[in-house]
Amino acid sequence: MVAACNTHNPQSFRPWIVDGERVGEIGPNMADLLTRSGADVFAVAPDAVTFADALAGASAEQRSAALDALLRRLREGGVIRGWREEAYPVAPQGQSWPIPEPALQMERAAAPLFGVRSYGVHMNGYVRHDDGSLSMWVARRSRTKDTYPGLLDNAVAGGQPVGLSLADHLVKECAEEANIPEHLARAAVPVGLITYRYREPRDDALEAVKPDVQFCFDLELPEGFTPENTDGEIEDFMLWPLAEVAACVRDTDRFKFKCSLVIIDFLIRHGYLTPEADPDYVRICRGLRA
Amino acid sequence: MVAACNTHNPQSFRPWIVDGERVGEIGPNMADLLTRSGADVFAVAPDAVTFADALAGASAEQRSAALDALLRRLREGGVIRGWREEAYPVAPQGQSWPIPEPALQMERAAAPLFGVRSYGVHMNGYVRHDDGSLSMWVARRSRTKDTYPGLLDNAVAGGQPVGLSLADHLVKECAEEANIPEHLARAAVPVGLITYRYREPRDDALEAVKPDVQFCFDLELPEGFTPENTDGEIEDFMLWPLAEVAACVRDTDRFKFKCSLVIIDFLIRHGYLTPEADPDYVRICRGLRA
Numbered sequence: 275m276v277a278a279c280n281t282h283n284p285q286s287f288r289p290w291i292v293d294g295e296r297v298g299e300i301g302p303n304m305a306d307l308l309t310r311s312g313a314d315v316f317a318v319a320p321d322a323v324t325f326a327d328a329l330a331g332a333s334a335e336q337r338s339a340a341l342d343a344l345l346r347r348l349r350e351g352g353v354i355r356g357w358r359e360e361a362y363p364v365a366p367q368g369q370s371w372p373i374p375e376p377a378l379q380m381e382r383a384a385a386p387l388f389g390v391r392s393y394g395v396h397m398n399g400y401v402r403h404d405d406g407s408l409s410m411w412v413a414r415r416s417r418t419k420d421t422y423p424g425l426l427d428n429a430v431a432g433g434q435p436v437g438l439s440l441a442d443h444l445v446k447e448c449a450e451e452a453n454i455p456e457h458l459a460r461a462a463v464p465v466g467l468i469t470y471r472y473r474e475p476r477d478d479a480l481e482a483v484k485p486d487v488q489f490c491f492d493l494e495l496p497e498g499f500t501p502e503n504t505d506g507e508i509e510d511f512m513l514w515p516l517a518e519v520a521a522c523v524r525d526t527d528r529f530k531f532k533c534s535l536v537i538i539d540f541l542i543r544h545g546y547l548t549p550e551a552d553p554d555y556v557r558i559c560r561g562l563r564a
Numbered sequence: 565m566v567a568a569c570n571t572h573n574p575q576s577f578r579p580w581i582v583d584g585e586r587v588g589e590i591g592p593n594m595a596d597l598l599t600r601s602g603a604d605v606f607a608v609a610p611d612a613v614t615f616a617d618a619l620a621g622a623s624a625e626q627r628s629a630a631l632d633a634l635l636r637r638l639r640e641g642g643v644i645r646g647w648r649e650e651a652y653p654v655a656p657q658g659q660s661w662p663i664p665e666p667a668l669q670m671e672r673a674a675a676p677l678f679g680v681r682s683y684g685v686h687m688n689g690y691v692r693h694d695d696g697s698l699s700m701w702v703a704r705r706s707r708t709k710d711t712y713p714g715l716l717d718n719a720v721a722g723g724q725p726v727g728l729s730l731a732d733h734l735v736k737e738c739a740e741e742a743n744i745p746e747h748l749a750r751a752a753v754p755v756g757l758i759t760y761r762y763r764e765p766r767d768d769a770l771e772a773v774k775p776d777v778q779f780c781f782d783l784e785l786p787e788g789f790t791p792e793n794t795d796g797e798i799e800d801f802m803l804w805p806l807a808e809v810a811a812c813v814r815d816t817d818r819f820k821f822k823c824s825l826v827i828i829d830f831l832i833r834h835g836y837l838t839p840e841a842d843p844d845y846v847r848i849c850r851g852l853r854a
Contacts, residue, residue: 372839372840372843439840440839440840441840463834463835464832464835464838464839464840465832465833465834465835466832466833466849467839467845467846467849469850487846489839542754542755542756543755543756543833544753544755545753545754545755548754549662549730549754549757549779550662550729550730550731550754553662555757556757556777559756559757559853560759560853562853563849563850563852563853
């Protein structure tokens, strides 16, 4: 699962540089497309992509607007699919969260074509039984969802938009995805993050990369509480003993593979995946922050 | 603290290859020394160091013995200091733990000159109070210890020798360093690992690198229990509220800096260091598995 999330080979990609800092990376075919169709916005050189001279001194708003106009043309041309009308921050990679001053914003659905890091929140909802054993709430994604329909998922998860704190975003997703009331959701504990660099398959030759940071949260839920989906994205929730969740991640492809990394991180932190039981422990631990 | 542990720049180092697999890395001055003084054991080429032809088909025992003889000569010459008479496994880097068949073994004190990964166990001993708050047991290293005398340390820690399981080694260190009885020590939970690549300063020009993997354990101790050192390595133990431990790691150099990473990992996993309170959260999380 860790390997399946880290399929990106950066060779032949060139950095996207804004104000001297790398904010993404662009593959050769995507660079050709920008040369042909985006010369009003971008200057494409062999070693880097930068904003065109006309936008060199422009404000974040002006650059975001110029890029948005280009992206909407590319959407018309069928290049950008699954448009969400959701602003993602574009900022120097490796920069701190929350991002103090994003260099610009762009439509979320376009981010992978530009290798822009996206951030998300993932929450493991679990129950501690009287005997100390744990069960985990597993979500099944709706069969009508565009992405990964019908696959298993974390209790609550969502891409992080601009303008919301992580905690407020998590509370919102807890309400929408699982009907978890705010007083429970606010008890979610931030427990670290996972990162990966995923080369997203496309049926055209354009290169799409997701260098994601997923902030992980644990929420212990009371034994009597049952999550309920309210936005149609989740078909149902199941409470599984942790051993069953672990076996499902290890032995099957039923989990959306990125979510399985969040579960593996949980299994490690809670001592269910141990260095002496799993010969790949060192590789797995390091792979979760690839 | 994360940056202070990751001072190694691999440029100009060449890999040490055994049976086609990289087991370490060797700096230019150390390579010159091996060319001059270790030609019976090593073949030093510009792009790699390998065993000399005479040892090409030798067994792990034969290679370990030949290397040991060379290392003892280097010890005589003052190159290897702090000899411990403690065997470290030499194995392909990134390989699984426990190592099924180490390629060979070498004296622990020599490992950094060969860039050999070493493994250790570090345990955070903590107390959960009735109000839910946590305190952590902090150890002060003996002022007479060779390395980092008088600095603060994790409750229990030790370099992992060959031939002991991690759990058995932890039980042994718990007894020696903190007089923690086995029935308590066996409750320690494996919670992941940290890695770093530290360039160890030396007063000669030889390059020494520690690409370490530290397995982390959490042990919740009962409120009435007080650790006591039995082997003279620890001067005393102090139970500090977690906020005080965090402030000490953040604001001072009183902790042995590698141990501070183990504490930072604890603070993250337990939700005391949060993505919204610390602008370096992403960098810190990734830096703990560098």
